[in-house]
Amino acid sequence: MTNYSFSTAPNRRGTNSYKWDNAPSDDVIPLWVADMDFQTYPGITEALQRRVAHGIFGYTRVPDSYYEAVCQWFGKHHGWTINKSDIIYTTGVVPAISAVIKALTLPGDQVIVQGPVYNCFYSCIRNNGCEMVSNSLVIYDKEDMHYDIDFDDLERKLSHERARLFILCNPHNPGGRVWTRHELTRIAELCRKHNVRVVSDEIHCEFTLHNNRYTPFGSLPDELSYGSITCCSPSKAFNIAGLQIANIVCRDADVRERIGRAININEVCDVNPFGVEALQMAYSDGGAEWLAQLRQYISSNYDKLLDFFNKHLPQIPVVRMEGTYLAWVDCSALNYTSEEIEERLLKEHNVWVNAGCMYGKEGEHFLRINMACPWERLEEGLRRIAAGIEAMAR
Structure with missing residues (x-):
């Protein structure tokens, strides 16, 4: 076993870091x-160095080994069986969510989120001409200080005649909840009852603190999760967001075809060779x-x-x-x-x-x-x- 140290980090200033080089002074x-x-x-760095040594960076084919890495990782670590044919690759989770909204809604349709929530959900909804509706998370106990779902309010929002999609954030950013299987099941049952499709952003799925356990929405029983869409990426867990690689997982072939067309309409169907290499090494032992x-x-x-x-x-x-x-x-x-x-x-x-x-x-x-x-x-x-x-x- 290799021991890794996280007590030091390199200087990121002067690397065109969005996080560091936008600061107004060097003391920030x-x-x-x-x-x-x-x-x-380090295995990712080594894989990229091997790829760089080739010296040619043309259009990239995504190989079978890429799909196998995704399927193996989620099966082994999260108990979620994914078939290769259910995966659509793209450049990032935000472009994925935007394409899903484009594929499955019409302007004026309602898309439900759970505020406070990742700000790009709002822009994705707005840019596709849809109406954002918030099933606001609640803190019932000021001593315990954690978010819960108001399921009565959620059902009211889902029952609206223009409600089409429910965007879940699992784990939730910024609220920090890792939704339990019971909570996910209640969400799925209500969405099925009101014919609203679930889109689950699971980009933070690898970051559970202490003994908390992440449950993929797609791992729920087929009758609850078959028509859902999951967007995931190794970008957060392995700090490779700049390599622009993500996946959409959807078992419903008709829905997957519609999403694929939207990916092409939005022109986010080509990924770079470094993202392909990095994902395969990230999803390794x-x-x-x-x-x-x-x-x-x-x-x-x-x-x-x-x-x-x-x-x-x-x-x-x-x-x-x-x-x-x-x-x-x-x-x-x-x-x-x-x-x-x-x-x-x-x-x-x-x-x-x-x-x-x-x-x-x-x-x-x-x-x-x-x-x-x-x-x-x-x-x-x-x-x-x-x-x-x-x-x-x-």
């Missing part, structure tokens, strides 16, 4: 956009070993973050995270909007976090903090956040 600690500061699994150690490190970062907030910012509750590497904190005790808090932390304290309002009205008084970096860096970022919040609270 960026804890915002969802990519990690860790280098990827070595990749699984590296990922298990990374999850342990991020789980430790989360525990330390909780301890920091309890000691230094007890008035700012942290939502209980079961998955992702994105902490979600409630700043409603402050008399500022989330945008104002983000701006002041960046300008006055040189730490960059995400304002919760970008994830919908439900996130107005929240901040999202990226924990996927060495603890020493995260700790310094938290100190700056604490200094900023203390100044705003005075």
Whole structure:
């Protein structure tokens, strides 16, 4: 067994990093956009170096071994049997969701989400001329601080005559829930009852904290999941978003054909050779070993973050995270909007976090903090956040 260290990370400034090189000064600690500061699994780097040595980077054919890697990974690690013929490759999960909406709706149709939720859901819905409807997640217990689904409200939204799609985020970004099989089954039953199709974004599926377990929506019984669409990618887990590779999994052949046409209409049907190579190496035994150690490190970062907030910012509750590497904190005790808090932390304290309002009205008084970096860096970022919040609270 190889032991990997995540306590240090290379300098990313000057590499055209979206996360780092957009900062207004070199003293800023960026804890915002969802990519990690860790280098990827070394096996991926080695595979890419071999491919680069060839020196020709023309149009790429996706080989059988690519599909076999996807099927083997989800079967072995998540108990989900995928057939090769059910997979459509594309450049990313966001283009995938946009193409699915284009394929399965008409302008004016309703698409249901669960706010607060990943901001690109909103733009995908809007860009396809559909109406966004939110089945807002709720926190019933302010002591426990975790999100639940309001199933009564969900059924009301699903029963609307123009409701066509339900976009699930599993695990949920930014709320941190890893939905249980029971919760997924209730969602599936309600969607089947009202003839609304489920589209599940499972890009964060590998990031479960501690002993939480991810359940693929597509692994539910056939009568509940057959017509669903799952969008997944190794990009978050292995920090390879720039290689632009993702998959759509759908067992319904007619629906899959419609999605395939939309992928072509949106011109996101060609992938680059590095993404193809990287996915196959990521979904290997070595990749699984590296990922298990990374999850342990991020789980430790989360525990330390909780301890920091309890000691230094007890008035700012942290939502209980079961998955992702994105902490979600409630700043409603402050008399500022989330945008104002983000701006002041960046300008006055040189730490960059995400304002919760970008994830919908439900996130107005929240901040999202990226924990996927060495603890020493995260700790310094938290100190700056604490200094900023203390100044705003005075």
